[in-house]
Amino acid sequence: MAKEAAGRARPGRAPAPAGRRARPRQAEVARLAGVSQATVSLVLSGRDLATGRPISAETRAKVLDAAHSLGYVPDPAASRLAAARNNLLGVFSFTATFPTDVRHSYYPFLVGVEQEAAAQGYDLVLFTGSSTGGAGAGGAGALNRVRLADGCLFLGRHAPADELRRLVADDFPVVHVGRRDEPEGLAWVGADYVSASREVVTALAGLGHRRVLLVREDDDAPASTDRERGFLDGLVDSGLPAGSDAVFRSGDPRHDLTADRVRAWVAEGVTAFVAEETDTGAAWRALRAAVDEAGLDCPGQVSLALLGSPPADLADEPAPMGFDIPRPALGAEAVRLLAARIAGGPAEGTLVACAFRPGATAGPPPAP
Amino acid sequence: MAKEAAGRARPGRAPAPAGRRARPRQAEVARLAGVSQATVSLVLSGRDLATGRPISAETRAKVLDAAHSLGYVPDPAASRLAAARNNLLGVFSFTATFPTDVRHSYYPFLVGVEQEAAAQGYDLVLFTGSSTGGAGAGGAGALNRVRLADGCLFLGRHAPADELRRLVADDFPVVHVGRRDEPEGLAWVGADYVSASREVVTALAGLGHRRVLLVREDDDAPASTDRERGFLDGLVDSGLPAGSDAVFRSGDPRHDLTADRVRAWVAEGVTAFVAEETDTGAAWRALRAAVDEAGLDCPGQVSLALLGSPPADLADEPAPMGFDIPRPALGAEAVRLLAARIAGGPAEGTLVACAFRPGATAGPPPAP
DNA sequence: CGCATTACCTAATGCGCATTAACGAGTAAT
DNA sequence: ATTACTCGTTAATGCGCATTAGGTAATGCG
Numbered sequence: 001m002a003k004e005a006a007g008r009a010r011p012g013r014a015p016a017p018a019g020r021r022a023r024p025r026q027a028e029v030a031r032l033a034g035v036s037q038a039t040v041s042l043v044l045s046g047r048d049l050a051t052g053r054p055i056s057a058e059t060r061a062k063v064l065d066a067a068h069s070l071g072y073v074p075d076p077a078a079s080r081l082a083a084a085r086n087n088l089l090g091v092f093s094f095t096a097t098f099p100t101d102v103r104h105s106y107y108p109f110l111v112g113v114e115q116e117a118a119a120q121g122y123d124l125v126l127f128t129g130s131s132t133g134g135a136g137a138g139g140a141g142a143l144n145r146v147r148l149a150d151g152c153l154f155l156g157r158h159a160p161a162d163e164l165r166r167l168v169a170d171d172f173p174v175v176h177v178g179r180r181d182e183p184e185g186l187a188w189v190g191a192d193y194v195s196a197s198r199e200v201v202t203a204l205a206g207l208g209h210r211r212v213l214l215v216r217e218d219d220d221a222p223a224s225t226d227r228e229r230g231f232l233d234g235l236v237d238s239g240l241p242a243g244s245d246a247v248f249r250s251g252d253p254r255h256d257l258t259a260d261r262v263r264a265w266v267a268e269g270v271t272a273f274v275a276e277e278t279d280t281g282a283a284w285r286a287l288r289a290a291v292d293e294a295g296l297d298c299p300g301q302v303s304l305a306l307l308g309s310p311p312a313d314l315a316d317e318p319a320p321m322g323f324d325i326p327r328p329a330l331g332a333e334a335v336r337l338l339a340a341r342i343a344g345g346p347a348e349g350t351l352v353a354c355a356f357r358p359g360a361t362a363g364p365p366p367a368p
Numbered sequence: 369m370a371k372e373a374a375g376r377a378r379p380g381r382a383p384a385p386a387g388r389r390a391r392p393r394q395a396e397v398a399r400l401a402g403v404s405q406a407t408v409s410l411v412l413s414g415r416d417l418a419t420g421r422p423i424s425a426e427t428r429a430k431v432l433d434a435a436h437s438l439g440y441v442p443d444p445a446a447s448r449l450a451a452a453r454n455n456l457l458g459v460f461s462f463t464a465t466f467p468t469d470v471r472h473s474y475y476p477f478l479v480g481v482e483q484e485a486a487a488q489g490y491d492l493v494l495f496t497g498s499s500t501g502g503a504g505a506g507g508a509g510a511l512n513r514v515r516l517a518d519g520c521l522f523l524g525r526h527a528p529a530d531e532l533r534r535l536v537a538d539d540f541p542v543v544h545v546g547r548r549d550e551p552e553g554l555a556w557v558g559a560d561y562v563s564a565s566r567e568v569v570t571a572l573a574g575l576g577h578r579r580v581l582l583v584r585e586d587d588d589a590p591a592s593t594d595r596e597r598g599f600l601d602g603l604v605d606s607g608l609p610a611g612s613d614a615v616f617r618s619g620d621p622r623h624d625l626t627a628d629r630v631r632a633w634v635a636e637g638v639t640a641f642v643a644e645e646t647d648t649g650a651a652w653r654a655l656r657a658a659v660d661e662a663g664l665d666c667p668g669q670v671s672l673a674l675l676g677s678p679p680a681d682l683a684d685e686p687a688p689m690g691f692d693i694p695r696p697a698l699g700a701e702a703v704r705l706l707a708a709r710i711a712g713g714p715a716e717g718t719l720v721a722c723a724f725r726p727g728a729t730a731g732p733p734p735a736p
Numbered sequence: 737c738g739c740a741t742t743a744c745c746t747a748a749t750g751c752g753c754a755t756t757a758a759c760g761a762g763t764a765a766t
Numbered sequence: 767a768t769t770a771c772t773c774g775t776t777a778a779t780g781c782g783c784a785t786t787a788g789g790t791a792a793t794g795c796g
Binding site: 072073075076077081107114126127128144145147166316 | 449
């Protein structure tokens with residue numbers, strides 16, 4: 001393995017790619033402090049104190065001073081390559097981040113993420129779904145860019161299962177935001193729709209309602225399924241009939257949910273309606289419209305509830321009974337879980353409780 | 369530089385950190401394809417075609433096959449280390465980033481930043497003012513953390529001049545969001561308040577107003593100065609008197625701007641009032657309140673305009689005439705400028721045009 | 737006073753990839 | 767046949783950092 005002693009050429013890197021050469025390396029710090037690069041590494045990583053590796057206070061000070069005066073910052077790529085960590089947490093979003101309607105869900109989440117990340121000593125790397133930067137080509141291995149960070153959060157329903165699976169299989173710390181069973185061993189955090197929905201139904205029952213109807217769309221996402229389950233659980237808990245006629249499922253609520261139909265239900269004894277929350281809020285909109293058109297007074301003659309938050313454009317209307325997804329809390333919890341994963345913790349799923357919202361659309365049922 | 373031939377120890381890395389060892393390296397691909405690692409790198413990066421470095425089709429195919437069958441994905445950390453750049457753009461905010469009131473200005477900006485960054489092939493690193501991650505201590509050299517990125521955007525008025533100066537002096541690519549003259553050679557992007565303000569005045573003049581008054585706070589930030597200049601320019605352009613009595617400056621508009629004073633101005637012939645925009649919106653609030661209290665009908669008896677966007681809590685009132693800062697555009701422009709800086713471009717300042725907003729608070733002056 | 741500690745520090749090495757001088761094999765030109 | 771190239775591929779090297787076996791004073795012990 002001896003090197004050729006002869007005067008071979010020296011390939012390697014070109015001297016200086018012109019750009020900025022200002023960023024100081026550990027070597028410069030070492031030179032300035034009059035020590036070796038290894039010592040600089042030891043001091044700056046604090047590994048000396050932690051592992052009982054003795055470094056004299058004088059040397060420490062010299063190194064620290066030199067590093068500070070040079071404005072030294074470790075190169076994250078190098079740290080990472082050297083099998084350490086870089087205090088960077090990735091955030092990869094699959095949803096279109098930009099349309100205005102997402103503003104209301106993505107940002108609050110980010111607030112929580114940022115706060116908790118800061119608390120844990122991490123900075124954030126925002127990976128953009130459409131970005132083609134970095135190594136792999138745009139579409140295919142785009143997800144691999146995240147490996148630069150110590151771990152990564154994934155947002156949005158459309159995370160490609162196979163790529164995620166690969167990451168998980170390689171034991172790269174990943175946390176998905178939103179319940180997800182797909183890749184085995186994937187950690188996730190999600191809102192507890194089941195409990196929150198149950199609570200809404202319980203509140204309605206507590207007000208005296210005996211017949212409650214759920215209006216939901218024709219979608220089998222976990223978010224929908226969970227809400228229905230919670231709804232039915234709530235009915236059962238309150239001793240109310242939870243048959244299949246307690247749920248009205250429609251692929252197009254705007255057309256199927258007519259005023260006539262609402263009147264018919266009311267005639268049958270239904271006094272409260274519950275709508276699931278979706279991206280578009282179609283079920284809720286249809287319900288409101290139908291009730292209005294049927295000439296029914298909302299808190300007076302029928303009670304309404306929404307299993308989630310109202311769409312942004314209806315924010316100025318009186319708040320419906322329902323619950324709010326604690327997005328900042330969700331973000332914070334995701335970060336906590338991710339940090340735990342990075343530290344070697346298990347890949348578990350975590351539910352975060354939603355906040356019940358009494359609202360102004362529910363009251364006692366009308367006297368018979 | 370000859371290596372010690374003697375049987376020295378071999379320190380280096382521990383054999384295998386247990387965890388993820390499954391990921392194939394270029395070396396494995398090379399072995400499977402029966403070529404060298406260098407060839408794999410050349411083929412996979414496509415650098416052979418680009419730089420005219422010829423690689424036989426046969427070899428290419430062998431390498432590609434091997435890579436595919438092994439599920440090879442490049443390690444971004446290694447790529448970035450070897451390439452001396454990391455395709456990371458920093459975003460450092462000095463304002464409290466996440467408190468609710470900033471929500472409305474920070475996020476739209478970030479939208480533009482992210483979009484343009486993605487387009488340019490960069491990912492984003494969000495540095496948090498309070499985060500203590502990384503090497504340097506928290507408070508003092510916190511700004512140095514940003515050096516981990518290829519360049520950095522700075523938001524907020526309170527960027528410490530000396531630290532910024534240091535970065536600029538080291539030729540670290542920096543772009544400040546908001547006009548700024550402080551550190552010589554600092555690149556910045558800002559909204560063109562001068563033109564936008566002038567446009568508002570011109571619109572008012574076009575409606576027939578001959579006496580227009582600017583209400584501003586007692587602050588000499590560029591943002592305020594620019595607005596005043598644009599205001600005065602607009603008056604001059606329209607052949608209106610632009611004396612010092614066209615501007616009312618107050619350290620505390622809430623107390624100084626009374627209904628009586630407004631009545632007096634109106635009696636003197638003032639038919640339109642313009643308020644500058646500030647963080648708190650104090651001038652605009654005071655103006656609205658005083659006009660209301662004076663019992664003046666807004667579009668009818670006096671016209672009002674705001675040099676900027678109304679504060680978030682007044683978003684539901686009728687939109688005032690004025691202009692909107694195109695925050696996404698500003699963000700995008702900032703990224704473009706930063707990318708140019710990284711590529712070795714000059715440190716220039718750039719203005720982005722604001723969008724005129726007709727609003728509903730201005731009309732023709734009342735007949736005399 | 738000689739040898740074993742102890743306290744501090746440094747040399748050497750590799751992580752995975754990109755880069756480039758150089759080399760071997762053809763092929764064309766002299 | 768020797769030189770002059772072109773083509774295709776490889777060996778060697780380093781990016782910046784972390785890691786660890788030693789080395790070298792300074793100190794302890796009998």
